[in-house]
Amino acid sequence: MKTINKIIIALTGIAFVACSDFLDTQSPSYDSGGIYESEAGLKEGVVGIYNLLYMEGTFTNSSHRPAVVTIDNFTGLSMERAQNTTIGAGSGCTPDNSSILAYWSGLYKLVARANAVIYGASGNIENMSDEAKRYYAEARVLRAYAYYNLVVAFGDVPFFTKPATTEDYNASRTSRQTVMDFVIEELGLIAEEMPWTATERGRVDRAVAYGLQARAALFAGSLNFGGKAMDYFRTAANAANRVIGQRDLAKSF
DSSP states (O other): OHHHHHHHHHHHHHHHHHHHHHHHOOOTTOOTTOGGGSHHHHHHHHHHHHHTTSSSSSSSSOSSSOHHHHHHTTTTTOOOSSTTOSTTTTTOSOTTOHHHHHHHHHHHHHHHHHHHHHHHHTTTGGGSOHHHHHHHHHHHHHHHHHHHHHHHHHSSBOOOSSOOOGGGGGOOOBOHHHHHHHHHHHHHHHHTTSOSSOSSTTOOOHHHHHHHHHHHHHHHHHTTGGGOHHHHHHHHHHHHHHHTTTOOSOSOO
8 A cells, every 4th residue: 555655646746747847838939928929929810810711610600601602592692402491581681690690700700819919919010020010911901801791791880990898899880981991991001011922822912902902992982982982993993903913813723
């Protein structure tokens, strides 16, 4: 029995030392000032934003199709095989529909992650590397993309550019023109800070920023927000012209 007790005590001591060493280890990738104030932390934060763009389960209550396909099922553009089981049949596109709720919450999850990264990195971004600044710009493009989709689908929406507080949970909606103007201006500011072609496949780049700016401006102009249709159309044309001739479709597909 004494031998067994000695073994248990020895193993406990080893486990304690091992845990102590592990818990006391400082990761060299992140500093104590905030995870997004380091390049490594900023990169990981942006990866977390991209993760929400996957079709499976983020913007739809189905795990097998992207949101754009699910939303088409509310229209005459698509239907399911089984009779009378198309998503819109019998219920319609209502605010409490599970697919609509998933789309709304999925986009705001993207906004929340982007705001956390942008707000967390903003205080130190000028002192960081060019690569870190590109990650920062990507987060801003992805946030603009989320707000563009929110306005297109819902019109006036709650609007935050920094992490929301409990007081913000009851915030009223911001006009769709204000939000879309932010999207258009933000993309114009960011675009020139990005490379024409992303250094890693799948990341947004300058062409994406200008392309999204053109699309947002076309949308605002088509609905004549604030009676400024021509101004929006000019912005859309200028953004599109910046991309035309600068990028090709996949040459090897």
